[in-house]
Amino acid sequence: MPDDRQAPSPSDIQKAHQDWLEQLYAPATAQTPERRSFEVDIGKKIEPLYSPASLEEIGFDHDRDVGFPGQYPFTRGDSPTMYRTEPFVVSAYSGYGEAVECNKRFRKLIGLGVEQILVAFDLPTQCGYDSDDLMSAGEVGKVGVSIDTLADMELLFDGIPLNSVKRVGTLGNAIGPIVAALYAALGEKQGLDYSQYTVNLQNDPLKEYLARGTQIIPAEPAARLAVDPVVWCAEHAPHWSPITVCYNHLNAGGAGSTWGASLALANAIHYLDLLVARGLPIDKVAPLFHMFPDERHDFFVSVANLRALRRTWARLLRERYGAQATASLALKTTVYGHGQETLQEPLNNIVRIGFGTLAYVLGGASYVYIASYDEAVSTPTEETVRVAIRTQQILAQEHGFTDTIDPLGGSYFVETLTKTTAEDMWAQIARIDEIGGALRVIDSGFGREIMNRGAQLRQKRLDSGQRPWVTVNMYPEKPNVPNTAFRMDPSTTERQHARTAEIRRTRDNDRVQRALAAIDKACEQGENQMPAVLEAVRAYATVGEICERWRRAYGTFEPSVAF
Template sequence: MFDDKKIEDIKASVDQWEKNKVEKALAKFPERKEAFVTGSNIEVKRLYTPADIEALDYNEDLGLPGEYPFTRGVQPTMYRGRLWTMRQYAGFATAEESNQRYKYLLEQGQTGLSVAFDLPTQIGYDSDHGLSEGEVGKVGVAIDSLRDMELLFDGIPLDKVSTSMTINAPASVLLAMYIAVAEKQGVSKDKLRGTIQNDILKEYIARGTYIFPPEPSMRLITNIFEYCSKEVPKWNTISISGYHIREAGSTAAQEVAFTLADGIAYVDAAIKAGLDVDDFAPRLSFFFNAHNDLLEEVAKFRAARRIWAKIMKERFKAKSEKSMMLKFHTQTAGSTLTAQQPDNNIIRVTIQTLAAILGGTQSLHTNSKDEALALPTEESVRIALRTQQIVAYESGVTETIDPLAGSYYVESLTSKIEEEAYNYIERIDELGGAPRAIAKGYIQKEIQNSAYKYQMEVESQERIVVGVNKFHIDETDKKDLLKVDPAVEKLQREKLEALRSERNNEEVETTLKVLKEKAETEENLMPFILDAVKAYATLGEICGVLREVFGEYEQSVIL
């Protein structure tokens, strides 16, 4: 991108500058520390010049927005045409209470819904199961049946909103419930817009809400790909998640590498199931974390787009440009929020919001200041939403596309993250792909090592966390925190008891019997799950049938 002679002149100028200026400055004012690094421990040089990006080819490495390799964004006009979807992740207690929170957020200017489910729902148990005790409605909303789903979206027209559901192992069941609710509203499947997370590999890596072993889990995922490509064409069938990988302690490059390695595994599985790459790949989406190191995060998002475009074009021979686009949702980093001085979290979230937007996200959730202590109150979630709105309408960063492009530092860092991520992907390929790398514990151990290093840096004060290991204040107990009423569990049990007495239990048994029979074949299970849902079979009953056929996954301990 630069003339060789000019590059040599720049290098010579930098040498002279270091001798004539920097050495004198250092003698008077030594630098604050011996080594400067990013949040992921990538070395940060004192100065970046065109010499640091001399190998960069504009057309091959950057291109134009909306064109391969999509480094500069997946849409030709980005936020000049349309802002990202402001999608606040929410859900707690009962469907009725969560419905009120969704309506409140929509009134405040949220532009998409994002559903948080409680732990029993995430692992396929009804609220009256013994293992659900003490967890009902705590970290998300309790959904036991289609009846709960009807209440969750009561008064919310599903043809007018886009809905994201953070659900993985039982994703097929919750998607079926959503489709059934829409039909009851008179909305056909082909009108529905939204996303299910549906990413089981990262559950084995970092999060832990799995049910079935990998092989049947991958089958359910490809069943959803196939079903939605024909029946729910506007639906994003998976959100391949790096968020939880980063929350577990990975570096930025590891987050990109392990997420895209999972993506490769899903594409491989779908192709092996007989699907054409260009039939399902345009509906793949991704989910990334936005951390505190502003410029590293911007570089991370740009590198991820470039890598995925190359993987889809060169490895999978995708022909449609839509198959090569890495479209992603971002959530600010929960692991960076502190219980100490929680108001400081507003500033952290603002930096992370800027990182996501400067990096070109399509959708964004901003965490609330009190989430290190409890589920957010209405006031704190409103501040989190206003953070997005102020950046959108007042900061000016949305007025031009990819405003940090051409920065010698950002472009150099983008290439560095790309290089590190490719090295990890190549190693995972050598191990036989992401599922085998997970089974061998390789990915988990890499994350554990990074998390341990970070924690040691915090404890030694090599890395400062304001209010935690420096700049302390005396604090009183936090007040006005949201608390979920323990009576929620009793209420859900009563609702289940009423449901089982009122529904057609013979029809339920028939649909569950058919589902079990079909699970023992190679047929696509989505139509049969939908039949069971419409008969008001519960989540636990449906997952119980699949457990009988598929078994349950048991995690190996990786040290």
């Protein structure tokens, strides 16, 4: 053929692969058709077989695309030793009711071997309302523990020195400076130096505007508030991780894991730009960033997503910000193990969550949390939390899952997915750049559009059975929320109100007013909020009082609606 000279001729292996497809696979599927179309949520078609030909086709290059663990581009791991020296950190995200009650649960968790506790706050706390605010009606202590003041934190960690576990933390997405201050002040109360314990915060407000929805003030000032603790930590507690850029809600909300990663990376870019604009060297702030990836439906996509994320982060930091330090380039990841959970026969969720988490482990996650099997139903009970922790421990210790580093590295399938996913992320970041970055993604409706489309597509695929779901669209059972689901003691709210009222009466109210006035001033002059907020927290100002100052200074959030 005359074209042979221009087009590179297929290699032997490509020919062999093609021959197999045509001569063996195609005739066989002509007789027995494929049982469904094999497509994953991120929009990729899954081939019947991957071989060296697949890698050749996408121009796979070992040194450039994967390299070695702990080395650029960090595809195979964020450290040279990975789980050989220490398996991932077994963690628990937990909280309910009031601090006293929740403290008992924390002690039990630590007894079970939990090394990191991330406190689940209830919605009023996360949204900046006190437990006795009108907006808090019915929500106190419901999806997490109610925290109004430092006093609640003291009770929550009573008998649990912050340095007795590897890390402590919480989400605090809209109240970043407050949660950073709460942990700093609590450490002071416990007589600890900031260097003696490690705090991990999610503190990623930008995603809240697209999913999850705990935002308080508009996105632009919210992002500035989020980087305040980062600046503060860079100086006072450089080993804390005050910001974890997260996409589990973006993915679950419909973006899918690739777009989820890209939207989250764009949010990270926004935070990093703010920090660079404040004159901080990139290698001083980038190591304080973690990311929180998410893919709960497609096992191999999940492995590839984590690997691709590390690679894309490293490239972004090096090419865009000129970062040099390994700690800047090697991205630490926190994951929350989920599966495609159901209300039908919830025990099956143990298996789903186990597999979902295994994918993260095989992808090399640094910190692992895991959903309880009844989490789709309510706040986990003690029993279900125990299963979750044991699941992590089994994954860490049994079966040899963690014996060698990046065990799926080199798999034709996983490497193909990893490389193409990383390329998609890079292209999507470029697209977001064109739109004008993370803030425009929020206010132009672009982010919503991506998520809505994905969510509708996912729902259609489930409704039509294209994505099989056992007990839902295959072997269907009636959904059921069992009555054994966790119930909060109904008198909790009253007790919480009483405690906070008592604090308001007994604290030094002049000191509180002075501290709140300092917050007003920080808002007005665009100063870092941390010193003022830390003083307010030490003076037992409530979360609601501090947030009210922000609401007054910046206005409330601007809802965005697109269908």
